[in-house]
Amino acid sequence: MKKIVLSVVAAMCSVSLAHAADAKAGQALYAQRCAMCHGEKGAGDGALAATMPEGQKPRNLAAGSNKYATDDAKLKELLQKGGAALGLSVLMPAQADLNDTQLGDLVAFVNSLKK
Numbered sequence: 823m824k825k826i827v828l829s830v831v832a833a834m835c836s837v838s839l840a841h842a843a844d845a846k847a848g849q850a851l852y853a854q855r856c857a858m859c860h861g862e863k864g865a866g867d868g869a870l871a872a873t874m875p876e877g878q879k880p881r882n883l884a885a886g887s888n889k890y891a892t893d894d895a896k897l898k899e900l901l902q903k904g905g906a907a908l909g910l911s912v913l914m915p916a917q918a919d920l921n922d923t924q925l926g927d928l929v930a931f932v933n934s935l936k937k
């Protein structure tokens with residue numbers, strides 16, 4: 823029994839070590855789910871941005887001026903919960919259907935947008 827538990831733990835560790843966050847996979851998710859608001863390069867100039875009221879525009883993700891998502895853990899939380907749950911605009915949607923790996927990939931890509 824002990825042996826089984828140990829090998830399961832070892833297997834889990836090797837899986838999580840094997841997957842370093844993949845910014846390229848994150849870029850594909852970003853293109854599908856974020857670019858229409860935040861813009862292809864994160865400048866906050868996606869096609870939908872023009873339809874949003876002043877003061878609730880998509881953040882410029884390249885500028886490093888986030889109000890809440892100031893580190894990786896908080897950025898992940900924002901993606902899981904959406905803006906409204908964290909005192910930000912309801913226009914920032916939750917990505918509740920993404921798994922932890924996908925969220926990590928997105929975080930890696932969003933970080934790569936910063937200048």
Ligand code: HEC
Pocket residue numbers: 852855856857858859860870874877878879880881883887888889890891892897900901905909910911912913914915917928932
């Ligand atoms: C429908 C438009 C829309 C989509 C789609 C969208 N966002 Fe946003 N996002 C916003 C708006 C609007 C804000 C600004 C919220 C505010 O200032 O209250 C925002 C803010 C943010 C912020 C800054 C949060 C902070 O702490 O200031 C980050 C980071 C972010 N979005 C990432 C993403 C990512 C990554 C995706 C794709 C998974 C995404 N957004 C999809 C509209 C959108």
